[in-house]
Amino acid sequence: MTKRTLIGPFKQIIPMTGLALKGAISDNELDVIIEGGIVIENKVILATGNFDDLKSEYPQADIQLVKGNHVCLPGFVDAHTHICFGGSRAKDYAMRNAGKTYLEIAKAGGGIWDTVTETRKASTEELTKNTIKRANRHLKNGTTTLEVKSGYGLTVDEELKMLRAIKKANEKAMPELISTCLAAHMLPKDFEGTEKEYLKLISEKLFPVLKEENLTHRMDAFIEQSAFSADDIQAYFTKASELDFDITVHADQFSTNGSKVAVDHKAISADHLEASTDTEIELLANSDTIAVALPGASIGLGCNFTPARKLLDAGAALVIASDHNPGSAPMGDLLTQASILGTFEKLTNAEVLAGITFRAAAALKLEDRGKLEAGLLADLAVFHSDNYQDILYNQGNLKPCMIWKNGELVFD
Ligand code: NIG
Ligand code: FE
Numbered sequence: 109m110t111k112r113t114l115i116g117p118f119k120q121i122i123p124m125t126g127l128a129l130k131g132a133i134s135d136n137e138l139d140v141i142i143e144g145g146i147v148i149e150n151k152v153i154l155a156t157g158n159f160d161d162l163k164s165e166y167p168q169a170d171i172q173l174v175k176g177n178h179v180c181l182p183g184f185v186d187a188h189t190h191i192c193f194g195g196s197r198a199k200d201y202a203m204r205n206a207g208k209t210y211l212e213i214a215k216a217g218g219g220i221w222d223t224v225t226e227t228r229k230a231s232t233e234e235l236t237k238n239t240i241k242r243a244n245r246h247l248k249n250g251t252t253t254l255e256v257k258s259g260y261g262l263t264v265d266e267e268l269k270m271l272r273a274i275k276k277a278n279e280k281a282m283p284e285l286i287s288t289c290l291a292a293h294m295l296p297k298d299f300e301g302t303e304k305e306y307l308k309l310i311s312e313k314l315f316p317v318l319k320e321e322n323l324t325h326r327m328d329a330f331i332e333q334s335a336f337s338a339d340d341i342q343a344y345f346t347k348a349s350e351l352d353f354d355i356t357v358h359a360d361q362f363s364t365n366g367s368k369v370a371v372d373h374k375a376i377s378a379d380h381l382e383a384s385t386d387t388e389i390e391l392l393a394n395s396d397t398i399a400v401a402l403p404g405a406s407i408g409l410g411c412n413f414t415p416a417r418k419l420l421d422a423g424a425a426l427v428i429a430s431d432h433n434p435g436s437a438p439m440g441d442l443l444t445q446a447s448i449l450g451t452f453e454k455l456t457n458a459e460v461l462a463g464i465t466f467r468a469a470a471a472l473k474l475e476d477r478g479k480l481e482a483g484l485l486a487d488l489a490v491f492h493s494d495n496y497q498d499i500l501y502n503q504g505n506l507k508p509c510m511i512w513k514n515g516e517l518v519f520d
Pocket of ligand 2: 190
């Protein structure tokens with residue numbers, strides 16, 4: 109017999125249902141279920157509603173009582189991270205804060221290349237272990253689904269090592285990990301050839317193995333002066349699309365160009381956008397490409413935030429992700445960063461919460477999560493409070509007290 113459980117009562121359930129994928133959202137558009145309950149069967153939600161009504165409707169369900177005042181939200185989705193890496197860049201951070209330039213840091217052996225060197229030294233097992241550890245830390249902050257990029261290998265074999273480690277980590281980590289290939293992160297310093305030659309090699313030798321071993325269905329590239337140009341990436345993304353990889357782009361971090369590449373290649377998302385101007389904002393808002401703000405990178409580098417308010421007002425879909433990586437975004441705390449972005453960019457609670465739930469799920473093309481409604485995965489983040497507004501108000505300091513992943517209580 110299948111096991112049914114009724115969880116509750118919750119003072120408030122915020123199901124994030126009935127909201128648009130794109131554009132501004134006011135807080136009074138948020139559905140709030142008072143004294144709510146959630147019926148789950150196996151991994152999925154069977155029903156949400158008033159706890160007492162559900163108790164009469166599902167008399168055979170086991171009851172998991174939640175005592176005291178609690179608010180229940182969909183488990184968070186972090187749509188952009190680089191948590192599979194070796195080494196540390198604490199030295200970069202200290203140098204940057206002491207006023208050293210990007211070039212001075214690179215000359216002292218820092219920057220992305222330092223992480224590439226350390227990641228290449230690490231074994232698959234070490235990378236797997238570290239990825240699980242970091243992913244489980246994210247879970248405790250409410251994240252039940254986490255995207256993880258490669259991009260610190262930068263050879264066919266080293267990128268494969270990273271993506272195999274991410275796949276292995278997904279078997280043991282508490283959040284579900286969605287992998288992305290970021291072999292186009294930068295031209296490796298030890299590659300003898302041009303950007304286009306490197307990308308050609310990767311697309312010919314790596315793409316088929318990714319398919320064979322089912323290592324990822326997502327392809328990312330860093331479009332920036334220090335990485336790859338729109339012209340460099342043209343053939344690479346065309347080949348990736350032909351092979352049915354979903355495209356995502358590190359776009360407009362320091363200079364513009366990336367969001368145009370993303371829209372031209374029908375990318376699912378364009379991420380960063382700290383340098384986007386009104387032109388790029390319009391372009392994204394009028395496309396199906398989701399805009400992903402990465403406040404963790406703004407905080408880590410001391411740079412300006414993504415123009416999230418303008419993007420929403422122009423009609424874009426806005427997601428907020430942590431970008432957790434050893435260089436530009438070492439904090440890795442999505443809820444804190446999302447709250448801070450909200451204060452600087454004047455985002456409503458509804459917009460911030462949408463950016464880390466159903467809109468973030470859409471940025472990963474996941475239609476089975478991000479909202480609390482019948483048929484979707486029972487991924488729940490529960491906070492000790494009687495009012496959902498407390499969650500962002502505490503700016504990350506109010507941690508979840510219970511987490512369900514795929515219908516299992518994985519943290520309390
Ligand atoms: O998303 N922008 C490029 N890539 C990463 C940084 C990676 C690193 O510094 O190690 C980012 O911020
Ligand atoms: Fe990134």
